[in-house]
Amino acid sequence: MSLNEIYNWGRSNSVWPLQFGLACCAIEMIASTMARYDMARFGSEVFRPSPRQADLMIVSGTVTKKMVPQIVRLYNQMAEPKYVIAMGACAISGGPFKQGYNVLKGIDRYIPVDIHLPGCPPKPEALIHALMSLQKMIADQPLTGEGRPRHLKPEGASEFPIPHQGEQDLEPPCNPHIWRPPAIPRPVTA
Amino acid sequence: MPSHGGATAKVPTEAGAPRGPDAYRLTAGDNEYDDGSLLEISMGPQHPSTHGVFRMDVVLDGETVVKLKPVFGYLHRNHEKIAESASYLAAMPYTDRLDYFCSLTNNWAYALAVEKLAGLQVPERAEFLRVITAELTRLQNHVCLAGFLMQDMGASGTPLMYGFREREKILDLFEALTGARMMCNYMRFGGCRCDTPPGWLEEVRKVVDRFPRFLDEFENLLSSNEILMARTQGIGVLTRDLAINAGITGPVLRSCGVDYDLRKVDGYGLYPKFQFRVPLGDHGDTYDRYMMRILEMRESLGILRQALDAIPEGPILDPKSKLRGFRPKPGEAYGRIEAPKGELGFYLISDGSPNPYRYRIRPPSLINLTVLEDLCLGHNVADTVTILGSIDIVLGEVDR
Amino acid sequence: MAATGDSAAGHRLNLDPNEFGTTSESSASVETLEQILPRMKVAIPGVTFEVVPNSAPGAEPSWLVDREHALSAAFFLRDDSTLRLDYCSNVTGVDWPERTIKVKVRKGEPGAEKEVEETRVVPGYLEVVYHLYSMAAKHGPVVLRVRTPGRGNDVSLPSLTPVWRSCELQEREVYDLFGVHFENHPDLRRLLMWEGFKDHPMRKDYVPPDDYEYEPTPHDEILEKAQARLARREASS
Numbered sequence: 001m002s003l004n005e006i007y008n009w010g011r012s013n014s015v016w017p018l019q020f021g022l023a024c025c026a027i028e029m030i031a032s033t034m035a036r037y038d039m040a041r042f043g044s045e046v047f048r049p050s051p052r053q054a055d056l057m058i059v060s061g062t063v064t065k066k067m068v069p070q071i072v073r074l075y076n077q078m079a080e081p082k083y084v085i086a087m088g089a090c091a092i093s094g095g096p097f098k099q100g101y102n103v104l105k106g107i108d109r110y111i112p113v114d115i116h117l118p119g120c121p122p123k124p125e126a127l128i129h130a131l132m133s134l135q136k137m138i139a140d141q142p143l144t145g146e147g148r149p150r151h152l153k154p155e156g157a158s159e160f161p162i163p164h165q166g167e168q169d170l171e172p173p174c175n176p177h178i179w180r181p182p183a184i185p186r187p188v189t190a
Numbered sequence: 191m192p193s194h195g196g197a198t199a200k201v202p203t204e205a206g207a208p209r210g211p212d213a214y215r216l217t218a219g220d221n222e223y224d225d226g227s228l229l230e231i232s233m234g235p236q237h238p239s240t241h242g243v244f245r246m247d248v249v250l251d252g253e254t255v256v257k258l259k260p261v262f263g264y265l266h267r268n269h270e271k272i273a274e275s276a277s278y279l280a281a282m283p284y285t286d287r288l289d290y291f292c293s294l295t296n297n298w299a300y301a302l303a304v305e306k307l308a309g310l311q312v313p314e315r316a317e318f319l320r321v322i323t324a325e326l327t328r329l330q331n332h333v334c335l336a337g338f339l340m341q342d343m344g345a346s347g348t349p350l351m352y353g354f355r356e357r358e359k360i361l362d363l364f365e366a367l368t369g370a371r372m373m374c375n376y377m378r379f380g381g382c383r384c385d386t387p388p389g390w391l392e393e394v395r396k397v398v399d400r401f402p403r404f405l406d407e408f409e410n411l412l413s414s415n416e417i418l419m420a421r422t423q424g425i426g427v428l429t430r431d432l433a434i435n436a437g438i439t440g441p442v443l444r445s446c447g448v449d450y451d452l453r454k455v456d457g458y459g460l461y462p463k464f465q466f467r468v469p470l471g472d473h474g475d476t477y478d479r480y481m482m483r484i485l486e487m488r489e490s491l492g493i494l495r496q497a498l499d500a501i502p503e504g505p506i507l508d509p510k511s512k513l514r515g516f517r518p519k520p521g522e523a524y525g526r527i528e529a530p531k532g533e534l535g536f537y538l539i540s541d542g543s544p545n546p547y548r549y550r551i552r553p554p555s556l557i558n559l560t561v562l563e564d565l566c567l568g569h570n571v572a573d574t575v576t577i578l579g580s581i582d583i584v585l586g587e588v589d590r
Numbered sequence: 591m592a593a594t595g596d597s598a599a600g601h602r603l604n605l606d607p608n609e610f611g612t613t614s615e616s617s618a619s620v621e622t623l624e625q626i627l628p629r630m631k632v633a634i635p636g637v638t639f640e641v642v643p644n645s646a647p648g649a650e651p652s653w654l655v656d657r658e659h660a661l662s663a664a665f666f667l668r669d670d671s672t673l674r675l676d677y678c679s680n681v682t683g684v685d686w687p688e689r690t691i692k693v694k695v696r697k698g699e700p701g702a703e704k705e706v707e708e709t710r711v712v713p714g715y716l717e718v719v720y721h722l723y724s725m726a727a728k729h730g731p732v733v734l735r736v737r738t739p740g741r742g743n744d745v746s747l748p749s750l751t752p753v754w755r756s757c758e759l760q761e762r763e764v765y766d767l768f769g770v771h772f773e774n775h776p777d778l779r780r781l782l783m784w785e786g787f788k789d790h791p792m793r794k795d796y797v798p799p800d801d802y803e804y805e806p807t808p809h810d811e812i813l814e815k816a817q818a819r820l821a822r823r824e825a826s827s
Contacts, residue, residue: 019236019238020236021242022242022243022264022265023242023243023265023267023287023290023585023586024287024290024372024373024586026242027290027291027372028371028372030350030354031354031357031358034350034351034354034355034358035351035354035355036354036355036358049237049238061243061265062265062267064263064264064265064266064267064589065784066263066264066266066783066784067235067243067264067265070235070236070264074236096283096284096287097267097268097269097272099268099271099272099275099798100267100268100271100272101268101271101791101796101798101799102263102266102267102268102782102783102791103267103268105801120373121372121373123371165784165786165787166786167786167787167788167789168787168788168789168799169799169801173799173801174801262781262782263780263781263782263783263784266782266783268791270792271791271792306646306647307646307647308646308647309646309647432755434676434677434725435676435754435755435756436754436755436756436758437677437678437679437754437755437756437757438756439679448725450725450728455728518646519645519646519647520645520646521644521645521646521647522644522646522650522652523644523646523650524650524680524721524731524733526679533679535679535680535721537680537682537719537721539684540646547684548682548684548685550680550682552679552680552721556759556760557756557759557760559759560755560756560758560759561755589782
C-alpha cells in the first residue's frame with residue numbers, strides 16, 4: 001500500500017455531503033439516504049448543515065438566478081478538498097426549464113463541477129453510482145504531478161467570484177475562466 | 191480567506207450586491223426597533239429545516255419572534271411563461287414538477303382544467319384510476335409530511351425513515367403503472383395515459399391492506415408522544431375567520447374547524463360515489479394540523495378500498511380527445527382539486543391556438559404562507575420551524 | 591401554550607353520509623346576476639358592470655367592474671347576505687396587448703342595411719381576474735375582472751387585500767410579473783424576482799436576457815431564432 005493509496009482511501013470513503021436540496025432532485029437525494037438505498041454505507045454518513053464541515057455539494061434541482069449568489073457563496077465557504085455533483089438535468093444545463101428567464105443554464109457556469117449526473121430526477125441508484133464514480137475519481141488522484149488534487153496545488157483556486165444580480169440578468173452571465181460555450185463543429189453548408 | 195494567485199482565485203468582490211445594511215432591513219423606518227436590542231436573522235435559503243429553498247427574515251426579541259417576512263422566488267422556474275410557448279400537452283410534464291411530492295394530483299388538476307375548457311368526458315375506468323392514484327399520492331404525501339415535521343423538531347430522521355419506507359412501496363406502484371417514480375406524467379385530457387399492468391390492482395390492495403398496521407405503529411410512537419404534544423399543542427393557533435379570509439385551504443383550513451373539502455364541495459371526479467368523512471379540528475394549532483394528516487390518511491385508505499372493489503373494465507381515454515393538434519376553442523376555465531396541500535387550481539385562457547394564452551396555477555402552498563407571520567408572532571424561533579413544517583409547503587409550487 | 595392532556599379530545603369527525611357532494615358552480619350564474627345587479631346598483635351608486643361571456647363548454651361568465659368601484663363591489667360581494675363570497679381563491683394577471691378584431695356591423699341606409707365586417711383596434715390593457723367562492727354557503731365561482739386603462743409602466747388598480755387577505759401575496763406576484771401597481775396594498779414588493787430586477791417578465795413583449803450561448807442541434811424555427819440572436823449579439827458587441 002503506497003502512501004497515495006492510503007491517503008485517497010481515507011478521503012474517498014468518508015465524503016460528507018452538504019445538506020443542500022433545491023428542488024425535486026432533493027427528494028430523490030433524501031430517498032437515497034433512507035433505509036432502502038442507504039447512502040451511509042458508502043461513507044456519506046451524515047449530511048452536514050454547515051458548509052465548513054462538508055466535503056461534497058450535491059446541487060440537486062434547478063438553479064435559479066436568484067439563488068446563484070447563495071450557491072457560490074456556500075461553495076466558497078466549503079473547506080478544501082471539496083467536490084460538486086451536479087445532480088439532475090437542471091443543474092447540468094437548465095433541464096426542462098431551460099427557456100426560463102430566471103433559470104441558470106447549468107451550475108457549471110460559476111463553480112467547477114466534478115460529476116454530472118443526468119436524469120429528471122435520477123433514481124437513487126443513479127445518485128449512488130455518481131457517488132461511487134466520485135470516490136473512484138478521488139481514489140485515482142495522484143499526490144504529486146499535474147493531476148494532483150486542487151488542495152495540493154498552491155495556485156489552485158478554491159473561491160470563485162459571486163455574480164451580482166443586475167437589472168435584467170446576472171452580471172457576469174457566466175464565469176469565463178470556468179465555462180465557455182462549447183464550440184460545436186457544424187457541417188459547412190454551401 | 192484569500193487563496194493563492196490565479197485569475198479567478200481572488201477574494202470574491204461583491205461589487206454592487208448588498209448595498210449596505212439597509213438593503214435587507216425590514217425595520218427601517220420603524221423607530222421603535224432602532225434601539226439595537228432586536229436581532230434580525232435570515233433563516234434560509236439553505237437551512238436544514240426549511241422545506242426547500244425558502245427564506246424567512248425574522249426579527250427577534252431574545253428568542254421571541256417580533257416580525258417575520260418570508261422571501262420567495264429562489265425556485266421560480268418560469269413555468270407559466272414556458273407553458274405559454276408550449277402546447278397544452280407539453281405543459282403536462284411541467285405540472286409534475288410543481289408539487290414534486292404529488293405529481294399525480296397536479297396532473298389531475300391540469301387535466302381537469304383542460305377538460306372543462308374543451309368539454310371532454312372521462313370514461314369511468316379512467317376516473318377510478320385517477321381516484322386510486324390520487325389517494326395513494328395523498329397517503330405518501332401525508333406520511334412524509336409527518337416525517338419531515340418530526341425531523342424539523344429534532345427527531346433526527348427516524349420517523350422520516352418510517353415514512354419513506356412506506357413511500358417507497360407506493361412509488362414502486364407508480365413506477366409499475368406510469369414508468370416513473372416521481373414525475374409520473376400520467377393523466378391525459380380525457381383520461382389516463384395507459385392502463386394498469388396485470389396484477390397491479392392486487393399489489394395496490396396488498397399495500398392498502400398493510401398500511402393501517404403501519405399507521406397504528408406510527409401513531410403509537412408519535413401521536414401521544416410527550417415531546418410532540420408539548421411542542422405542538424397551542425403553537426401557531428390559526429383562527430377560523432383569518433383562515434377563511436386569507437384563502438387557506440386543505441388540512442390547515444380544516445384544522446380550524448371549517449368544513450371545506452373540495453372532494454365534497456365540488457364533487458369532482460367520482461368522489462360523490464365514495465363514502466368518506468372529512469376530519470375537522472377544534473383548536474387550529476400545530477398538533478391539530480398534524481392530526482389532520484393522520485386522520486386523512488385513514489380516510490384515504492377507506493376510499494382506496496371502495497375504489498378497488500368497484501373499478502370496472504373499459505376504455506381509459508375519451509375517444510374524442512386528440513393527443514396531437516389539440517386546439518380548444520377560445521374561452522377560459524378554472525379547474526381545481528383537493529390536492530394533499532390544499533386547493534390546487536389551474537386557470538387557462540385559450541385563444542384557439544395550440545398554446546394556452548394564459549396559464550395560471552393557483553398554488554396552495556403560497557397562499558397558505560400568507561398567515562405565516564401571524565402564526566409565528568410571539569412564539570420562539572424553534573417554533574417557527576415547527577409551524578412552517580405543519581403548513582406543509584413545497585417550493586416547487588410556491589415559486590412555480 | 592400549556593399542553594392539553596388528551597390527544598384525541600379535540601378532533602371531531604364530520605359525518606355527512608347523505609351529502610354526496612354538490613356541484614357548486616351553478617349558483618352564481620348570469621341569471622342570478624339580474625337579481626344581484628339592482629341590489630348592487632343601490633349599494634354602490636355609479637358602478638358599471640359588464641358580463642364578459644365565456645365560450646368554453648364549461649362556461650362561467652365573468653363580471654367586469656370598473657376600477658373606480660372595484661373595491662366597493664368587492665366589499666358588497668363579500669358582505670352581502672345571499673352571496674357571502676368570503677373566499678378569494680385565485681388572483682390572475684393577464685396581459686392583453688393591442689389587437690385588431692373583426693366586428694360585424696350593420697351599415698348602410700335604413701331599410702337597406704347590410705352586415706359588414708370591420709376591423710377595429712382594441713387598445714391594450716392589463717387585466718386582473720379574481721375567482722371568488724363562498725365557504726359559508728358553499729357556492730361559486732364568481733369571476734370578477736378589473737382592467738387597467740393602458741399598458742404603460744405605471745398602471746394601477748385598487749388592491750382588494752383589505753377585502754380578502756388571500757389577495758396579498760397574489761397581488762404582489764401580479765405586480766412583480768405584470769407591473770400593475772395596487773393602491774393601498776400593505777406591502778407591495780416583488781415576490782418572485784430579485785429586488786433589483788427591472789422588467790415585468792410575464793408581459794407579452796418581454797425580451798428575455800441573452801444567456802443561451804449555444805444551441806446543440808438547431809433546426810427550423812430554433813435555427814432562425816438562434817441566428818437572429820447571434821446577429822443581435824454581434825451587432826451590439
